[in-house]
Ligand SMILES: CCCCCCC/C=C/C(=O)SCCNC(=O)CCNC(=O)[C@H](O)C(C)(C)COP(=O)(O)OP(=O)(O)OC[C@H]1O[C@@H](n2cnc3c(N)ncnc32)[C@H](O)[C@@H]1OP(=O)(O)O
């Protein structure tokens with residue numbers, strides 16, 4: 410019997426993975442985790458100083474990391490950059506399409522140029538990256554792609570442009586999974602809810618001050634997410650442990666996308682969690698119960 414559900418140092422050794430938007434936030438965290446699992450990581454982003462800093466952090470932790478400055482909306486730039494990586498590494502095992510973002514705005518105030526900039530960053534750019542990585546490497550050697558989308562694919566005020574793009578990403582994820590399955594390529598998406606990253610610093614602090622407490626109220630797990638809670642799922646989906654998963658979007662949002670969620674349920678849920686834990690505790694193996702009593706588990 411072969412078990413491989415747990416990632417460990419070396420799980421990605423001898424593998425090359427690209428992380429777009431790896432110079433900050435969630436992308437930086439994914440890059441660190443991949444490198445710690447043995448991958449050679451290539452970061453892509455527009456601002457060289459951010460990429461350089463993350464590559465330095467990874468190198469000082471003993472990992473392997475290189476970087477290219479590139480706007481993923483630049484078709485020729487994407488082709489050339491992927492070609493350089495394939496030439497140097499032979500093949501690419503993983504691609505994380507994480508780069509993206511938006512400026513919060515009500516639909517009525519979004520100019521065509523701004524709508525286009527957001528659509529191209531969040532939808533076209535990831536498509537170009539996936540297409541080139543597929544054509545230049547994965548079509549022959551197989552591989553795994555993870556697209557970062559967002560909760561707002563389902564519609565969210567002030568985020569209409571990126572929501573439209575993210576819904577497109579989820580659809581593309583499914584089509585690519587179907588078209589590329591025969592080449593041994595898996596394509597999945599991860600949709601974070603609200604995650605505490607430096608990316609939030611690009612928004613008006615007053616706007617966030619007003620909204621974030623209300624957002625927390627609306628999350629069944631009653632807290633915002635952490636970067637590492639996204640990167641763990643991404644690494645799992647990239648790995649062989651997820652070898653039979655393709656075309657899926659995994660929501661990492663503390664339960665906020667659940668159809669029947671409502672803050673009204675919180676006291677009921679808290680009570681049933683207590684009851685549920687109690688139920689299990691009675692049936693624990695003796696050694697577990699003893700260790701728990703000693704505070705060791
Ligand atoms: C409502 C909920 C709030 C909480 C949300 C929590 C969930 C989601 C979180 C995240 O996604 S966190 C990630 C945060 N990071 C970012 O969002 C990064 C910042 N965004 C970008 O860099 C985007 O790529 C960009 C906004 C598309 C910028 O791309 P680009 O460099 O091409 O833009 P510009 O050339 O500067 O502008 C083009 C065009 O776009 C309009 N525009 C851009 N910024 C703004 C803005 N702040 N306000 C209004 N309009 C904007 C504008 O039309 C620009 O054209 P010009 O006016 O410059 O001619």
Ligand SMILES: NC(=O)C1=CN([C@@H]2O[C@H](COP(=O)(O)OP(=O)(O)OC[C@H]3O[C@@H](n4cnc5c(N)ncnc54)[C@H](OP(=O)(O)O)[C@@H]3O)[C@@H](O)[C@H]2O)C=CC1
Pocket residue numbers: 429430431432433434435436453454455456457459479480481482507508509510511530534557558559560600601602603604605606607608609
């Ligand atoms: N934080 C959150 O709550 C959530 C985030 N997300 C998504 O997760 C991803 C990571 O977000 P987060 O870490 O929070 O934010 P960050 O702003 O820290 O990260 C976004 C990264 O994308 C890069 N980037 C943006 N546009 C381009 C482009 N056109 N070409 C190349 N690189 C680009 C930026 O680098 P540079 O400036 O150097 O170009 C930056 O490093 C984003 O797609 C975001 O929309 C989704 C749901 C929730």
